[in-house]
Amino acid sequence: MVTKFYLNEYSKKIKKVTLFLLFFNVSTYSYSDVFRVENVIIQQKFNSSKDFREDLINKAIVTSFEKLSKRIMVEQEFWKIKNIESGKIAEMVSNVSIVDERMISSSYQMIFSIFFDDRKVKSFFNQKGIIYTESISRPILTFPVIKSQNSVNLWNDNFFINNWNNSLVQNYLVEFMLPEGDLTDQKNVTLTVEINSIDISKVLKKYGLNNSLVVLINLDSENENIAYKLNLENTHYFKKFSKKIPSDNSEKILVEIIDEIKNSVENTWKNKNTIFSGSSLSLEFVFANKNLKNLNKLRNTLASTNSIKEIKNLEISSNMHKGKIYFIGTIDSLQRNLKEQNITLKESFNTWVITIDE
Numbered sequence: 001m002v003t004k005f006y007l008n009e010y011s012k013k014i015k016k017v018t019l020f021l022l023f024f025n026v027s028t029y030s031y032s033d034v035f036r037v038e039n040v041i042i043q044q045k046f047n048s049s050k051d052f053r054e055d056l057i058n059k060a061i062v063t064s065f066e067k068l069s070k071r072i073m074v075e076q077e078f079w080k081i082k083n084i085e086s087g088k089i090a091e092m093v094s095n096v097s098i099v100d101e102r103m104i105s106s107s108y109q110m111i112f113s114i115f116f117d118d119r120k121v122k123s124f125f126n127q128k129g130i131i132y133t134e135s136i137s138r139p140i141l142t143f144p145v146i147k148s149q150n151s152v153n154l155w156n157d158n159f160f161i162n163n164w165n166n167s168l169v170q171n172y173l174v175e176f177m178l179p180e181g182d183l184t185d186q187k188n189v190t191l192t193v194e195i196n197s198i199d200i201s202k203v204l205k206k207y208g209l210n211n212s213l214v215v216l217i218n219l220d221s222e223n224e225n226i227a228y229k230l231n232l233e234n235t236h237y238f239k240k241f242s243k244k245i246p247s248d249n250s251e252k253i254l255v256e257i258i259d260e261i262k263n264s265v266e267n268t269w270k271n272k273n274t275i276f277s278g279s280s281l282s283l284e285f286v287f288a289n290k291n292l293k294n295l296n297k298l299r300n301t302l303a304s305t306n307s308i309k310e311i312k313n314l315e316i317s318s319n320m321h322k323g324k325i326y327f328i329g330t331i332d333s334l335q336r337n338l339k340e341q342n343i344t345l346k347e348s349f350n351t352w353v354i355t356i357d358e
Contacts, residue, residue: 034072034134034172035116037064039099043109056110057096058086064114065089068121071172072132074270080130092120122275131281135273135332137232139177140211140265143200144258145191148219152191155181159254160217169259174266176213179203195227210234215261217254219245226257230265235347237268272347275330283331284314285345285352287321294356295321301341307334 144160
């Protein structure tokens with residue numbers, strides 16, 4: 001049961017909040033409006049108490065905050081939003097709109113659109129030490145390839161192409177796009193049974209996009225039969241996992257695979273663009289040092305970078321230095337700061353590599 005938080009002070013405030021009834025279909029989520037939570041449905045058995053509707057609004061606000069939090073928080077942080085006082089949540093609300101309300105048999109249903117003040121939400125997260133992101137990815141051009149009987153298929157009656165956008169998973173920070181599949185697309189994609197040999201560079205150029213996702217579903221195997229390679233803002237990721245796909249229940253499992261990949265990509269994006277101003281983040285890096293002079297230059301540059309709070313040496317050899325950086329802000333801002341000092345920090349296959357620009 002949700003704790004009632006409409007105390008006197010907030011009751012006065014809620015009167016100022018615009019509550020209006022709109023008789024049209026709920027609009028879809030907008031990628032440009034991360035802090036608005038649409039289509040929040042609250043339904044419970046009707047009673048005639050004076051606080052009944054107020055309690056439903058209360059529940060809608062708490063529910064919408066949970067949805068917003070999971071939208072922008074990295075997955076390992078979800079536990080931090082449990083048991084938050086509902087009064088604290090109410091203070092972050094900018095607007096509550098009632099989209100629809102109706103009796104359904106003996107129950108009463110209300111549908112809400114709730115908008116949160118982004119500055120208050122970010123301040124709250126920082127106070128709680130919660131890692132999150134509000135950064136939105138450029139579209140990711142997606143190529144789901146199916147391997148069956150040792151041949152590959154992308155364009156002809158492809159279950160993943162036909163069902164990719166029908167997934168129940170809603171992505172807020174990442175937008176997936178599918179190629180049109182016209183003759184030009186088909187001509188310019190090189191398909192092979194090896195995921196790393198699938199070439200989609202010409203099609204990316206056609207659409208003017210850089211981000212891409214190539215998925216290979218191997219129906220000929222049950223071991224590591226799902227693989228994808230992801231390019232996000234020139235950072236490359238690769239992942240494999242196994243999924244049993246029984247012939248009598250294949251469609252359900254294939255939809256689950258779509259959901260799992262979408263979730264994985266969105267969490268990868270979140271982790272790449274985390275914001276945590278309340279404390280330091282860290283990353284381990286490798287640096288191929290040519291000589292002692294180069295190594296000292298790197299150390300001095302890192303030490304003079306404002307966002308870097310501490311540097312630890314993990315391993316040093318004649319030609320390689322492995323270390324750990326503790327920093328504040330985002331990885332993107334750290335990369336920009338280092339680039340200004342002719343140092344490139346780049347993630348390559350889950351390893352951070354530092355190079356000095358000559």
